[in-house]
Amino acid sequence: MYSVAVLRFLASLDIQAVLDSLECVQLKPCVIDSSYSELPPGIDAVVLPGGFSYADYLRPGALAATEPIIASIIDRARNGLPVLGICNGFQICCEAGLLPGTLLRNTSNEFICDRVSLKISDKSSIWTAAIYKKKLNLILKSSYGRYYIDSTSLRAMLDRQQIVFRYRENINGSTDSIAGIRNVDGNVMGVMPHPEYGSRLKFNDGISIFRSLKSYMASA
Amino acid sequence: MEKIEFVVFIKDEVYDPQSSAILDKLQKKHGNKIASIKQGKIFSIEYDSEKFSSKSQFINEISELLVNKTVENGKVLEK
Numbered sequence: 016m017y018s019v020a021v022l023r024f025l026a027s028l029d030i031q032a033v034l035d036s037l038e039c040v041q042l043k044p045c046v047i048d049s050s051y052s053e054l055p056p057g058i059d060a061v062v063l064p065g066g067f068s069y070a071d072y073l074r075p076g077a078l079a080a081t082e083p084i085i086a087s088i089i090d091r092a093r094n095g096l097p098v099l100g101i102c103n104g105f106q107i108c109c110e111a112g113l114l115p116g117t118l119l120r121n122t123s124n125e126f127i128c129d130r131v132s133l134k135i136s137d138k139s140s141i142w143t144a145a146i147y148k149k150k151l152n153l154i155l156k157s158s159y160g161r162y163y164i165d166s167t168s169l170r171a172m173l174d175r176q177q178i179v180f181r182y183r184e185n186i187n188g189s190t191d192s193i194a195g196i197r198n199v200d201g202n203v204m205g206v207m208p209h210p211e212y213g214s215r216l217k218f219n220d221g222i223s224i225f226r227s228l229k230s231y232m233a234s235a
Numbered sequence: 236m237e238k239i240e241f242v243v244f245i246k247d248e249v250y251d252p253q254s255s256a257i258l259d260k261l262q263k264k265h266g267n268k269i270a271s272i273k274q275g276k277i278f279s280i281e282y283d284s285e286k287f288s289s290k291s292q293f294i295n296e297i298s299e300l301l302v303n304k305t306v307e308n309g310k311v312l313e314k
Contacts, residue, residue, distance in 0.1 A: 074303055081300065110303070117305045124252040163249065163306060188250075 016043045017059040017232045022088075022104075024049045024079045028066035029101065032211040037062070040225045049082040059232050060097040061088055063104025065156075065209060075118060075159045076106030085111050095235075097141065097228055098203040102157055105195075105205030114198055114205045115172065116164035121157070122188030128156040131208050132183040133194050137176050140197055141231035142204045142224055150183065151220040153208035160207045162189040162196070175199055180206060237284045240312040241294075241301060244275040249306045276301075277312065 019042050021033050030046060037044040047054065049068075054061070068079035079085070085107070092098050092113060100108035108114040121127055133151045135143050164172065169191060172178060180195035187207075195206035210221025245251045254274045261269045278301060287293040294311060302309035 073301070077300065077303070117303055119249070119306060120252055122250065122252050124256055165305070 016041065017229065018043045018045050018057050019060045019062060019228075020045050020047045020054055020058045021062045021064060022047055022049055022084065023064075024066065024068035024082065024103075024107075026067045026070055027064050027103070029064045029209065029211060030066075032209070033062050033064045033101070036211040036213060036222060036225050039222055040229050042225065042229055047084065049079065049084050051087075052083040053087040054084065054091060058091075058096075060099070060228060061091075063098070063100040063107050064211070065102030065104060068103055068107065071159070074106075074110065076103060076108075076110040079103075079107045080110035089113060092198075092203050095200070095202050097231065099142070099224075099228065100203075100205040101209055101211060102160075102207055105207055106159065108203060108205045113203050114196055115168055115177075116162055116190070116193075116196070118157075118159045118207070119161045119163050120159050121161050121186075126156070126158045127160060127187055128154070129186065131155045131186055131194070133180040133208065134183055136178045136181050137197070139176075140179055140201055140204070140227075142179060142195075142197065142227050145227040145230050146220075146223040148220060148223070151180070151210075151223070153210055153221050154212045155186065155208040157187070157207060160187045160189070162193040162207065164190050164193075172196065179204055180208075236281050237290075238279065238281045240314075241278045241280055241297065241309060242275055242312050243278070243302055243307050243309040244273055245307055 019037050034044045106118045109117045177196050179197050181192040182194050185192040197204045210224040213219035213221030258272045
């Protein structure tokens with residue numbers, strides 16, 4: 016059984032839902048505190064969960080991105096370790112330089128907690144290979160969910176097919192309606208809505224992202 | 236020890252809804268006497284200047300954390 020580290024930062028919130036989702040697809044979760052200096056041996060993938068790490072001090076994800084374990088994750092990600100950042104985890108990935116761009120306050124200035132529908136923009140990624148629907152219904156809950164990247168970098172991302180998910184209705188003002196992106200190599204993905212709540216809700220579309228991860232690990 | 240004040244603002248080309256909301260409220264009270272407003276952050280920092288080769292080296296090092304260069308600019312507040 017593949018082991019997936021779930022990082023716990025000060026004020027991470029959505030850990031249990033991630034654990035449930037991983038168990039739902041027969042992956043073995045392992046909670047790792049962010050104070051660790053390195054990932055333990057035998058870890059096959061990492062999930063950075065949602066929440067309000069360090070209470071969003073300075074910028075969401077900025078302080079968490081300086082934790083020693085992040086350097087270890089960056090190092091392992093360069094060698095192909097799959098890393099999934101969800102919501103605050105996505106913000107941490109951007110602040111740490113694992114993913115381009117950043118997440119800003121929603122244009123509406125509101126905390127958005129709503130069901131959103133996503134288009135799958137990259138069906139060939141390791142994160143979407145087991146998604147058989149044309150759209151995903153997920154829960155979005157964030158104040159700083161507006162993905163931003165400058166136009167030059169956006170063009171580069173489009174050329175490299177790094178955009179994985181787009182909102183069908185751009186609810187938070189994200190650049191190019193972006194809801195989820197991957198790095199150039201494809202092994203790191205950040206997504207703002209929450210796939211992990213699929214294990215608890217009537218619509219369980221998000222589980223297919225974890226199923227895709229498992230399929231990838233089995234084939235690697 | 237030296238002390239500086241360092242300010243960080245969102246870049247002009249990046250929309251900041253918080254500044255817009257503040258401007259909206261001020262303009263409702265004062266009309267077009269208020270043309271614009273930009274919310275930022277200010278950091279008052281004491282540091283041991285002998286531990287850094289130069290002030291600019293110190294500024295570069297703190298900027299790595301205090302400024303998200305994708306969307307923000309940071310500078311020392313000159314008095």
